[in-house]
Amino acid sequence: MTGFLLIAGVFILLTVLLGLVRVLRGPGDAERLMAVQLLGTGGVAALLLLGSAIDLTATTDLALLLALLAAFAAIAFVAGLGANPGAFTAARPVSAPSSHSNGDSPAGD
Amino acid sequence: MPDVSLPDPHWADLPLGFALLVLALWLTWTQRDRAAVIGFTGYGLLVAIAWVRLGSMDVALTEAALGGGLMGLLLLTAAARLGEETDQPAPGLPARLSIALLCLGVTLVLAAVVLGLPSPAPNLVAPVASHQAVTELGNPVAAVLIAFRAVDTMLESVVLALAVIVLWSFGADRAWGARPRALHLGPPSPALVFLGRLLPPAGLIVGVHLFWTGADHPGGPFQGGAVLAAMAALLWLARLGEPPRVSDGLTRLGIVVGPLLFLLIGLAGAVIADAFLDYPEALTKPLILLIEAAKTLSVAVALALLVAGPPELPGPMPPRQSGRAAKGVTP
Amino acid sequence: MSLADAFTAVFVSLGAFFFFAGWVGLVRFPDALSRLHALSKADNLGLGLVVIGLLPQASWPFGTLKLIALWLVAVLVGGASAQLLAGAIHAQAAETSTGGEPGRGTEAAPGANGNDKATS
Amino acid sequence: MNEAQLYGVCGAGLVGIGLYGAILGRSTLRRLLAFNLVGSGVFLIFGAIARRGGLAGGAQSDPVPQALVITGLVVAFAATALAVALLIRLATVAHEAASAAATPGSTDDPSTPATASQGRGERGPGHVGAGHS
Numbered sequence: 001m002t003g004f005l006l007i008a009g010v011f012i013l014l015t016v017l018l019g020l021v022r023v024l025r026g027p028g029d030a031e032r033l034m035a036v037q038l039l040g041t042g043g044v045a046a047l048l049l050l051g052s053a054i055d056l057t058a059t060t061d062l063a064l065l066l067a068l069l070a071a072f073a074a075i076a077f078v079a080g081l082g083a084n085p086g087a088f089t090a091a092r093p094v095s096a097p098s099s100h101s102n103g104d105s106p107a108g109d
Numbered sequence: 110m111p112d113v114s115l116p117d118p119h120w121a122d123l124p125l126g127f128a129l130l131v132l133a134l135w136l137t138w139t140q141r142d143r144a145a146v147i148g149f150t151g152y153g154l155l156v157a158i159a160w161v162r163l164g165s166m167d168v169a170l171t172e173a174a175l176g177g178g179l180m181g182l183l184l185l186t187a188a189a190r191l192g193e194e195t196d197q198p199a200p201g202l203p204a205r206l207s208i209a210l211l212c213l214g215v216t217l218v219l220a221a222v223v224l225g226l227p228s229p230a231p232n233l234v235a236p237v238a239s240h241q242a243v244t245e246l247g248n249p250v251a252a253v254l255i256a257f258r259a260v261d262t263m264l265e266s267v268v269l270a271l272a273v274i275v276l277w278s279f280g281a282d283r284a285w286g287a288r289p290r291a292l293h294l295g296p297p298s299p300a301l302v303f304l305g306r307l308l309p310p311a312g313l314i315v316g317v318h319l320f321w322t323g324a325d326h327p328g329g330p331f332q333g334g335a336v337l338a339a340m341a342a343l344l345w346l347a348r349l350g351e352p353p354r355v356s357d358g359l360t361r362l363g364i365v366v367g368p369l370l371f372l373l374i375g376l377a378g379a380v381i382a383d384a385f386l387d388y389p390e391a392l393t394k395p396l397i398l399l400i401e402a403a404k405t406l407s408v409a410v411a412l413a414l415l416v417a418g419p420p421e422l423p424g425p426m427p428p429r430q431s432g433r434a435a436k437g438v439t440p
Numbered sequence: 441m442s443l444a445d446a447f448t449a450v451f452v453s454l455g456a457f458f459f460f461a462g463w464v465g466l467v468r469f470p471d472a473l474s475r476l477h478a479l480s481k482a483d484n485l486g487l488g489l490v491v492i493g494l495l496p497q498a499s500w501p502f503g504t505l506k507l508i509a510l511w512l513v514a515v516l517v518g519g520a521s522a523q524l525l526a527g528a529i530h531a532q533a534a535e536t537s538t539g540g541e542p543g544r545g546t547e548a549a550p551g552a553n554g555n556d557k558a559t560s
Numbered sequence: 561m562n563e564a565q566l567y568g569v570c571g572a573g574l575v576g577i578g579l580y581g582a583i584l585g586r587s588t589l590r591r592l593l594a595f596n597l598v599g600s601g602v603f604l605i606f607g608a609i610a611r612r613g614g615l616a617g618g619a620q621s622d623p624v625p626q627a628l629v630i631t632g633l634v635v636a637f638a639a640t641a642l643a644v645a646l647l648i649r650l651a652t653v654a655h656e657a658a659s660a661a662a663t664p665g666s667t668d669d670p671s672t673p674a675t676a677s678q679g680r681g682e683r684g685p686g687h688v689g690a691g692h693s
Contacts, residue, residue, distance in 0.1 A: 011456050011460075012459045015463045016459065018467075019463045022466055030525055031466075033525060034525065038459075038466060041459075041487050045455065045459065045487050048494055048510075052494050052498070057503065060510070070521070071517040071520060074524050078528045
C-alpha cells in the first residue's frame with residue numbers, strides 16, 4: 001500500500017508541476033492564478049498521500065494549512081482588480097513625459 | 110520522528126528543484142509585475158513542499174503560512190496599488206553580462222561549497238536531544254527556539270514589533286491615528302464576503318491547533334500566529350472588520366506583550382534561576398507555554414498589521430485610483 | 441490486499457485521474473472560463489476522491505476528522521475562489537465587449553489582451 | 561546526488577538568479593521579489609545543511625538550523641512588508657509631485673486642494689489628479 005500511495009502522490013505532484021506551464025504562458029493573469037491554485041490543491045493531495053504512506057501526521061497539518069490559505073492569491077488578485085479595473089493601463093500614459101510611449105505590446109512572454 | 114530517512118522515491122525532487130529554478134528565472138525576466146507576483150505565490154508553495162522533502166516540517170509550515178498566504182496578499186495588493194511600473198533603464202550589454210557572470214560565479218561558489226561539505230556532517234542533533242527533556246517539549250525545534258536559542262527568538266519578536274513601528278512611521282504625519290488602509294480595495298464581492306464569514310473560524314481553530322501542537326509536533330507560535338494574521342487580513346479585505354487605529358492602546362499592547370513577557374521572564378530567570386533567559390526547573394513547561402501563547406498573539410497582531418500597511422486618511426488612495434478607474438467592475 | 445486497501449486504491453486512482461484531467465483541461469481548453477471549469481474538477485473531485493480514499497488509512501478518530509475537515513475547507517475555499525475568479529473574468533469580458541478599453545495584457549479575459557496564445 | 565545536495569545546489573542557483581534580478585530587475589517590485597529569491601535560496605542551503613546534519617545525527621533534520629530559518633523567514637517577511645510600504649509611499653509622493661507640478665487647477669477634479677501639500681510630500685484626502693498628469 002505504501003508504494004502505491006507514494007506513486008500516486010508523486011504522480012499528482014508531477015501533474016500539477018506541469019500545470020506551471022500555464023503560469024509561464026498565461027495568457028492572462030487569471031490562468032496563472034488557476035495554475036497556482038491547481039498547484040496548491042495538488043500539493044495538498046500529494047502531501048496527504050505522502051503523509052499517509054509514511055505515517056507522518058504533520059504533513060496533514062501542512063496540507064490543512066495549504067488548503068486553508070489556497071484562496072488567498074485569488075482573493076487578493078480579484079480584490080485588486082475590482083478596486084482598480086483600468087489602472088494597469090491608465091497608470092502611466094501621460095504621467096511621465098520622459099518615459100517611453102505607452103504603445104507597448106501586451107505582456108505575457 | 111524517529112525514522113532516519115524518508116522512504117519515498119527521490120525522483121520527485123529533481124522536477125521540483127527544476128520547477129523552482131524555472132519559476133525563479135521566469136519571474137525575474139517576465140514583463141509585468143502582477144504576473145510575476147502571482148508566479149511568486151506558486152513559488153512559495155513549491156518551496157514549502159521542498160522543505161517537507163528536506164525533513165523540516167516546522168519550516169515547511171512557516172513557509173506555507175507566510176510564503177503561500179500572507180506574502181501573496183501583501184504583494185498582490187501592492188501590485189494592484191502601484192500599477193505596472195515602466196521598465197527601468199537597463200545598463201548596456203557589457204555591464205549586464207558582467208553582472209550575470211558575477212551572479213553565476215556566486216552560484217558556482219555556493220554550489221561547490223554545498224557539494225563539498227564535510228562528511229560526516231557536523232550537527233547538533235545529539236546535544237539538543239540530550240537536553241530536550243529539561244524543557245518537557247517533544248518538538249526539538251521548539252526546544253531550540255524557546256530555550257536553547259531563546260535570545261534569538263526574543264530579539265526576533267522585538268524585531269517584529271519594531272517593524273510595525275517603522276511601518277507606521279511611513280504614514281503621512283496628518284494621517285497619524287487613522288486606520289491602515291492597504292487592504293481597502295474597493296467593494297468586496299459576495300463570494301469574498303462569504304469566504305470572510307466562513308473561513309476565519311476554521312482558521313482560528315487551525316491557528317490555535319498549530320500553536321498548541323507545536324510543543325510536541327511541528328508547529329508553534331510563528332506558524333499559528335501567521336495563520337491567525339492571515340485570517341484577520343481576510344476579514345479586513347472582506348470589509349467585515351476594520352484594522353485598528355494605530356493609536357489604539359490594546360493593539361499596541363498586543364504587539365509588545367510577547368517580547369515583553371519573554372523579556373520579563375528572562376530577567377526573572379536571571380534572579381531566580383542561574384542566568385538571563387534561564388527558566389526555574391519546576392516551572393519550565395508552564396513558563397514556556399505562557400511565553401509561547403503571548404508570542405503567538407504578538408506574532409499574529411504584528412504580521413496582520415504589517416500586511417495592513419501604514420495609517421492613511423480616508424478618501425481615494427493615490428497612486429492607485431485614477432478618475433477613470435472609478436467606473437467599476439461589479440463582480 | 442484487504443478490502444480497505446482496495447477501496448483506497450480505487451478512490452486514490454480516481455482522484456489522481458481527476459488531477460490529470462484538470463491539468464489537461466487547464467492546458468488544453470481554449471478560454472479562461474473552461475479552464476476554470478477544468479480546474480474546479482481537480483479541486484473538488486480530485487482532492488475529494490483522494491480524501492475519501494485515504495479515510496480507511498487514517499487513524500480514528502482525529503486523523504479521520506482532520507481529513508474530513510480538510511476536505512470541507514478545500515471545497516469551501518475552492519468553490520469561493522472559483523466564483524471570485526469567474527466573476528473577475530466575466531466582468532472583464534463584459535467590459536471589453538461593451539467598448540471599454542481593453543486592458544492591455546493584464547486582464548483575465550481571453551483575447552482581451554491580444555496576447556500570444558489567447559483564443560476566444 | 562541526494563536530496564540535500566539537490567536542494568542545496570538549487571538554493572545556490574536561486575541566490576544567483578535573485579542577485580541578478582535584485583541588481584537589474586525591471587521594476588522595484590520585481591527587485592523586491594528577487595531579493596526574496598536570494599533569501600529563500602540561502603534558507604534552502606541552510607535546509608540542505610540541516611538535512612545532512614540531521615541524517616548524520618539520526619534525525620530527519622538538525623533542529624538548530626531549522627530554528628534559525630524559521631526566525632529568518634519571519635524577519636524576511638517583515639522586511640518585505642516594510643519595503644512594500646516604502647514603495648507605495650514613494651509612488652504616492654512621486655505622483656503628487658507630478659500632478660502638482662504639471663498643471664495646477666487644470667485637472668477635472670474640483671476637489672484637488674491645489675498644491676498645498678506638495679512640499680512636504682503630504683497627501684490630502686481628495687488630492688488625486690484625475691488624469692494622472
